[in-house]
Amino acid sequence: MSLIKLVNVTKRFGEITALDRINLSIEDGEYVCILGPTGAGKTTLLRIIAGLLDPDEGEVYIEGRPVNGVPPERRNAVYMFQEYALFPHMTVWENVSYGPVIKDWDRDRIDRVTSEILEMVRLAERKDAFPHELSGGMQQRVALARGIASGARILLLDEPLGALDARLRVDLRTQLRSLVKDQGLTAVHVTHDQEEALMIADRVVILREGRIEQVGTPHEIYSEPRSIFVTSFVGGANFVEGNVAEVGDSGSVVELRGGLRIQVSKRGRSIGEKVVVAVRREDVTVGTEKVTGSNNILGMVGSVLFIGGSIEYEVRLENGERISSRILLSDAPKTYRVGERVVVSFPPERCYVFPYPKAGLLKEIEAV
Ligand SMILES: Nc1ncnc2c1ncn2[C@@H]1O[C@H](COP(=O)(O)OP(=O)(O)OP(=O)(O)O)[C@@H](O)[C@H]1O
Ligand SMILES: [Mg+2]
Structure with a gap:
């Protein structure tokens, strides 16, 4: 059984068809990159999986359960914005423990989970810092830690490395993947950077004008491109x-x-x-x-x-x-x-x- 399944998902905004009959299955533990040029429908696709948008047609399944109409907080998926949004007035620790606190876990459990995750993203020492005191890469890791701390099994990452400088982007790619793999999570990572997608993903989905142009492993996409668009x-x-x-x-x-x-x-x-x-x-x-x-x-x-x-x-x-x-x-x-x-x-x-x-x-x- 696939962890996430989209069947004939269509989404329109007035005249624009942002997604056109998308069929896609994502397996438990997979790292999938959605790759496509600007306006291809990448964010729309993530938001539909997250439950922040409803499709006009088609169905979304998570863990085999139809989730159309199910609110975001009950989907086991966390959506991380294109511009990672940290609470500026909260410390690193408060940002990361936000989800567990909202869920009303007991104090010990909150402390244990938060410190474990901060160790994992190597920010334990900066737990009392405020977001503006951190570098872009650190802020990104805080956002990621917060996503993981929320307990969701599915991370929906919208250009998670987009706001970083070139060097850091490359360093964080592999870290991001290891983090997801180590935790046994499933990631859907949106990017318009082909190099990033090829390097990080188990499977790449090429999206163009709301349609899936090709799905395959990075090797398949590179060595057996199915269209001029994908080759280019x-x-x-x-x-x-x-x-x-x-x-x-x-x-x-x-x-x-x-x-x-x-x-x-x-x-x-x-x-x-x-x-x-x-x-x-x-x-x-x-x-x-x-x-x-x-x-x-x-x-x-x-x-x-x-x-x-x-x-x-x-x-x-x-x-x-x-x-x-x-x-x-x-x-x-x-x-x-x-x-x-x-x-x-x-x-x-x-x-x-x-x-x-x-x-x-x-x-x-x-x-x-
Ligand atoms: N809320 C909205 N209202 C109207 N049109 C929208 C809305 N959201 C998205 N669209 C349109 O749907 C299409 C797909 O948008 P989407 O944001 O999914 O693209 P994207 O692939 O994420 O692009 P980018 O790489 O620039 O972030 C675009 O033509 C966009 O203008
Ligand atoms: Mg987008």
Whole structure:
């Protein structure tokens, strides 16, 4: 039995359909990230699970029980706001023990639970501080501690790391996950940061314009994206348009602009079909020799960028198309300069092929 189950959940705000027939099951103990661009319906989805909003259609089940109409405090789920809201006039200790106090637990139990949880988030020493005396990361941990102290089994986290600086965000990701796992809780974590979702989640739900575009493990989402949108939103890629020129047993040939032909190992497309081929930057290499078994295209280096531990080249191909390549510095025997003639290579099995989108390619990529 799933811990949380949504069946055909639809929510409208006037003309806007914020959620459109969402079906989703979340297992006990799972860490699920809801990933999508702004306005995709992420917050709406969390608020519906929390009971802060009612769906217009469809049902929500928690622990197998239909919860439509059941108030938030009786759902075993705690919603943590996009801007974590601590009580500014209360100390860390008072903030965290707030839930247990409201529930009228006895003094000993309140003290024990509160100090245990403060130890866990490593804030025991700051128990008498007020929120404004703490760093952003500490405040976030207080908010989390408060959520856990409430006794809820389900944590609904709305951009829990959103307000923090980049460094802290990365540090807290793994802590957040361990905390949830150690406590045997279930988390639904909303983010628009793909890296965060891939790193932290057991499963990622990609939401776009109120619909689920794909659900899968981080590995599945990255290596088997089901649409141009997902490919672009998670990991990013080069996208080129073409027509299927040949369909064989081991793959197809796609003809790009200017008659340039490439091999792709995907089958099942029909000859003449207009398609989009996607190749991830990290699957493209740049060199001076052809690579056996790969597509090899001549080009000229248009730009070179150093990004952390890798180099990103933009190469202008002989047909005028541009392709980006990202190579780990440690894998780069030599670097190339702007204007140098190079061979761009990528293997057929690393090419994703999608039907050409009705609304045009740009719309799919720009929606990101
Ligand atoms: N109370 C409301 N009244 C009217 N429209 C709303 C309301 N809440 C949400 N919407 C609309 O529903 C859509 C989804 O909103 P939601 O807040 O769920 O998006 P989100 O994915 O959380 O976006 P963000 O990443 O910006 O937080 C948006 O178009 C938004 O304008
Ligand atoms: Mg939101």
